[in-house]
Amino acid sequence: MNIIEVSHLVKEYKKIKKERGLRGAVKNLFVQNTEIVRAVDDISFSIEKGDIVGYIGPNGAGKSTTVKMLSGIMRPTSGEILIDGVSPQRDRKRVVRNLGVVFGQRSQLNWDLRLGETFELLKRIYQIEDKTYTENLGTLNEIFQIDRFLDTPVRQLSLGQRMRGDLVAAMLHSPEVLFLDEPTIGLDVEAKYSVRKFIKEINQRGKTTIILTTHDLGDIQELCQRVIIINEGAIIEDGSLDELIDKIAPYRHLIIDFYHPAAIPHPHAELVSVSEARSVYRFRKDEITAARLIEDISHTAPIKEVGLEEAKIDDIIRTVYQQGSAGKA
Amino acid sequence: MKSYLFVSKIRIQTALAYRFNVISTILIQCLIMYAMSCFWAAAYSGAETVSGVSQRDMITYTTISVIMGNLLTMGVQNRIARSVRTGSVALDLLKPVNIYGIYLAEDLGDCAAAFFQKAIPLLLAGTVLFGFPMPASAVHLLLFLFSFAIGYLINWILAALLGLCAFKTLTLGPLVNAKGFIMKLLSGSIFPLWFFPAGFRRVLEALPFMNIYQLPLGIYIGQYTMDDIMLRTALQLFWCAALWVLFDVLQKKMAAAILIQGG
Ligand SMILES: Nc1ncnc2c1ncn2[C@@H]1O[C@H](COP(=O)(O)OP(=O)(O)OP(=O)(O)O)[C@@H](O)[C@H]1O
Ligand SMILES: [Mg+2]
Numbered sequence: 001m002n003i004i005e006v007s008h009l010v011k012e013y014k015k016i017k018k019e020r021g022l023r024g025a026v027k028n029l030f031v032q033n034t035e036i037v038r039a040v041d042d043i044s045f046s047i048e049k050g051d052i053v054g055y056i057g058p059n060g061a062g063k064s065t066t067v068k069m070l071s072g073i074m075r076p077t078s079g080e081i082l083i084d085g086v087s088p089q090r091d092r093k094r095v096v097r098n099l100g101v102v103f104g105q106r107s108q109l110n111w112d113l114r115l116g117e118t119f120e121l122l123k124r125i126y127q128i129e130d131k132t133y134t135e136n137l138g139t140l141n142e143i144f145q146i147d148r149f150l151d152t153p154v155r156q157l158s159l160g161q162r163m164r165g166d167l168v169a170a171m172l173h174s175p176e177v178l179f180l181d182e183p184t185i186g187l188d189v190e191a192k193y194s195v196r197k198f199i200k201e202i203n204q205r206g207k208t209t210i211i212l213t214t215h216d217l218g219d220i221q222e223l224c225q226r227v228i229i230i231n232e233g234a235i236i237e238d239g240s241l242d243e244l245i246d247k248i249a250p251y252r253h254l255i256i257d258f259y260h261p262a263a264i265p266h267p268h269a270e271l272v273s274v275s276e277a278r279s280v281y282r283f284r285k286d287e288i289t290a291a292r293l294i295e296d297i298s299h300t301a302p303i304k305e306v307g308l309e310e311a312k313i314d315d316i317i318r319t320v321y322q323q324g325s326a327g328k329a
Numbered sequence: 330m331k332s333y334l335f336v337s338k339i340r341i342q343t344a345l346a347y348r349f350n351v352i353s354t355i356l357i358q359c360l361i362m363y364a365m366s367c368f369w370a371a372a373y374s375g376a377e378t379v380s381g382v383s384q385r386d387m388i389t390y391t392t393i394s395v396i397m398g399n400l401l402t403m404g405v406q407n408r409i410a411r412s413v414r415t416g417s418v419a420l421d422l423l424k425p426v427n428i429y430g431i432y433l434a435e436d437l438g439d440c441a442a443a444f445f446q447k448a449i450p451l452l453l454a455g456t457v458l459f460g461f462p463m464p465a466s467a468v469h470l471l472l473f474l475f476s477f478a479i480g481y482l483i484n485w486i487l488a489a490l491l492g493l494c495a496f497k498t499l500t501l502g503p504l505v506n507a508k509g510f511i512m513k514l515l516s517g518s519i520f521p522l523w524f525f526p527a528g529f530r531r532v533l534e535a536l537p538f539m540n541i542y543q544l545p546l547g548i549y550i551g552q553y554t555m556d557d558i559m560l561r562t563a564l565q566l567f568w569c570a571a572l573w574v575l576f577d578v579l580q581k582k583m584a585a586a587i588l589i590q591g592g
Pocket of ligand 1: 013014015037039057058059060061062063064065066588589590591
């Protein structure tokens with residue numbers, strides 16, 4: 001069953017073009033040049049219950065705009081969204097009750113309160129039963145060890161601690177759907193690791209459906225079964241990460257060091273460079289496996305050392321972004 | 330309902346933590362109270378009554394008006410403007426609650442805190458300076474409290490209406506101060522309407538503002554007959570309902586236009 005359905009979603013922003021300088025300022029008083037920007041341009045997708053989907057794209061692609069519309073806090077210019085069969089535009093309160101959202105850039109925790117007090121407030125807002133509340137807080141604490149700073153005022157928390165607080169706050173009412181907009185922004189490796197662990201665990205425990213926006217492709221590689229890539233408001237790729245890699249960078253490189261200088265050709269691999277005893281082969285994953293290649297070659301000459309190089313995820317995504325921009329221009 | 334109450338409770342708690350603010354406000358308000366009483370003493374200059382109001386009643390009027398002023402501070406307009414500009418309105422909208430309900434709960438919490446922190450000390454100060462500001466009777470006191478509550482709502486809705494503008498314009502700028510000044514003047518908080526020329530007074534009585542200060546204060550000092558009170562309270566309730574309907578319509582319209590800044 002699809003828990004999220006998005007069809008032909010469009011969001012236009014009106015931008016007022018201001019002229020510079022004093023003369024411009026006077027002119028602005030009388031004539032306003034408005035320019036319409038399509039931040040999201042006819043996007044459609046659907047997401048199955050329990051999936052973790054990476055929603056990525058370069059800066060300004062329209063990711064945050066999409067998340068804002070999905071969570072019902074901003075109306076689309078046109079198009080339809082259904083979260084579990086309900087439109088967040090028509091019934092915001094009902095959708096939001098079953099939704100957790102984290103904007104990495106901004107905290108939903110109350111600056112003046114202690115972390116625990118914020119949770120108490122959320123308990124009342126979402127009308128969480130005492131028993132469920134204690135249970136949920138216990139489970140979340142197991143993953144995140146937040147009880148150490150439960151009594152600390154939020155303004156005294158470090159970025160990483162605050163982010164954990166925010167993730168817990170978003171999960172307290174055990175929502176079925178979670179939107180995470182850059183949840184790992186500004187975190188150190190350790191904190192990033194625990195955020196990823198958290199995302200994985202809640203996804204597995206509660207079958208929570210997650211849409212994740214990030215610029216850290218490590219997040220995507222670790223977590224997402226599926227990626228949707230958008231650029232300039234439109235979807236340019238949608239599929240599993242492996243499929244994407246196969247499509248963009250179908251080649252791998254095998255580096256072989258022999259005991260003696262050698263250059264051994266192979267029917268399914270291209271010998272791209274030979275220097276002394278080191279040879280580099282380029283081959284397609286779908287044509288031959290690395291193990292097979294090594295075995296074939298070792299029949300001809302003894303091998304000392306092997307190394308396998310895959311295309312780097314960052315390079316692949318960069319290629320996709322560039323192709324997307326070129327296609328549009 | 331519980332969540333709104335909890336919001337109010339948190340506000341009271343937070344407000345009680347700021348002491349310095351309170352002491353300076355009380356000192357300034359005492360000064361204003363004293364200056365106003367001097368002004369009225371000079372204005373009456375020995376006359377028994379002016380427009381049927383004694384100097385004693387006028388000082389009661391002023392004292393209670395200053396106290397009311399401290400209870401009627403509305404955060405909602407700036408709250409909306411700030412949330413819209415910084416985009417934090419997103420976080421309010423992400424909760425399964427009525428955001429205006431939350432804003433009202435916050436203001437009511439502030440009002441409750443101000444009652445203990447400012448209203449009671451000012452009442453004591455007023456009593457020391459001029460003697461206890463007695464209401465006309467116990468019945469008048471009860472009617473005053475009711476009228477004050479409705480006046481509070483009218484004042485809140487007017488502030489919230491102004492706040493709605495921020496969804497379109499992103500800032501309110503000098504509008505907040507301008508509105509505050511106009512309201513003070515037209516609501517009878519400084520000069521009761523009966524001191525204005527008849528023509529101007531009729532205009533002011535047709536506007537909603539007098540329902541915020543003048544009506545409750547007039548009831549308190551016994552300026553109105555019982556029939557008059559009933560009629561004017563009915564009118565006040567009508568204003569409250571009409572403004573609420575207007576607010577609700579505009580708020581629904583505005584919901585479609587809300588932009589979330591940043592992200
Ligand atoms: N309130 C606004 N008014 C006008 N234009 C806006 C507004 N918010 C966003 N935009 C524009 O819409 C486009 C998409 O913005 P959005 O925030 O969705 O990007 P994003 O994909 O989240 O980028 P990033 O990776 O940098 O966070 C941008 O070109 C941006 O300038
Ligand atoms: Mg963004």
